Amino acid sequence: MLSRIANSLFWMGRYLERSEHLARYTKVHYFSALDAPQSQNKEDLLSSILKNAGLNHLYFKDYPTINEQAVLFYVSLDLTNPFSIASAVNSARANARGARDSISSELWEAINKYYHEVNDISLKRFDPDDTFDLMQSMIMNCHIIRGVIDNTMLHADAWNLISLGVHLERAIQIMRILMTKTDDIENLEQNDLETTISNYHWSTLLKSAESYDMCNRYYKATPSRDNALDFLILNQAFPKSIAYNLNAAFEHLQKITAFKLGMNEKFLFNVGKLLYSLKYLSIEEIHEQGVNTFLSNCLETVYEIANEFEKEYLKF
Secondary structure (H helix, E strand, O other): OOHHHHHHHHHHHHHHHHHHHHHHHHHHHHHHOOOOOOOOOHHHHHHHHHHHHOOHHHHHHHOOOOOHHHHHHHHHOOOOOOOOHHHHHHHHHHHHHHOHHHOOHHHHHHHHHHHHHHHHHHOOOOOHHHHHHHHHHHHHHHHHHHHHHHHHOOOOHHHHHHHHHHHHHHHHHHHHHHHHHHHHHHHHHHOOOOHHHHHHHHHHHHHHOOOHHHHHHHHOOOOOHHHHHHHHHOOOOOOOOHHHHHHHHHHHHHHHHOOOOOOOOHHHHHHHHHHHHHHOOOHHHHHHHOHHHHHHHHHHHHHHHHHHHHHHHHOO
C-alpha cells in the first residue's frame, strides 16, 4: 500500500472519532445546564466546551466574551476554525476520497452522507435550539460509519490502519475529557462548593464518554471520583477506557508492522511500556502522581507514538 493511501486511512479514522467525541461533549455539557445545580452557570459549561476542544485561546481572538450562540457555532460548524467538528468531518471525507480504492463503496457513501448533512446545516443560520439534533446526528453518523467499517471491509491492512486511527484518537479524546473535567471539579472544590455538585460533574464526565450506565452497573454505586477515574482509565473491558483503546491500538500496530522489513520498533516499545504500566497501576497511585500530571504524561506519550508511526510508515 502506498504511504499516501495509508496516511489517508489513518487520519480518516482519527478525524471521524474526533468529531464524535467533540459532538458528545458539547451536547452533554450544553444541555446539562438545564438541570445543573444552581451554583453552576451556563458560562462555566460553555467555557468547559471550549477548553475540551482546545479552543479557549483561539475563541477569544474572534469573540470578546463567552456567548452561547458564538461558542456553539465556533465549536460545531465554523469552517474558518480548523478545529471545529465540521472541519474534522470535512477532513475525514477528504481523506476517505483520497483512499476510495481501499475502502468499500458503502463506507464512502456513509462518510459522504455525514459530510453533506453537516455542510447543509452549516450553510444555514445557526440556531442554538438546533444543537441537540445536530450533535445527536453527528454522534449517530459516527456510530453507523464505525459499523460499516467493521462489516463491509476486509479485516486486513486498510481496516487495521483505520482502526488504529480510531483507537489512538479515542484514547486521546478520553484523556482530554478527563483533564477538562478534573480541572472543572478542582475549581469547584477550591471555591468550597458542596460535594453534590462535584458528584454531579463526575456523572457528566461519564455521560460525555457514554459510560454512565456501565460504570454504575460495574461498581453498583453512584458516580464518584475514584470509580469514574478507575473505569475510564484502567478498565480493560470497557471500549471507552484508555487502557482498552491502547491495547487495541497495540494489536493493530503489531498487525500493520508485522511484514515491514527493517522497521523501527521504538513506538511499539513505547506502547507496550505504557500498557504494562497501566495493567499494574492502581487509582491510588494515580492520585499520588496527581490525576492531571498522570494524564498529561500519558497524552504526551500517545502523541509521540502517533507521530513516530506517521514518520516510519506514513511519510510520503
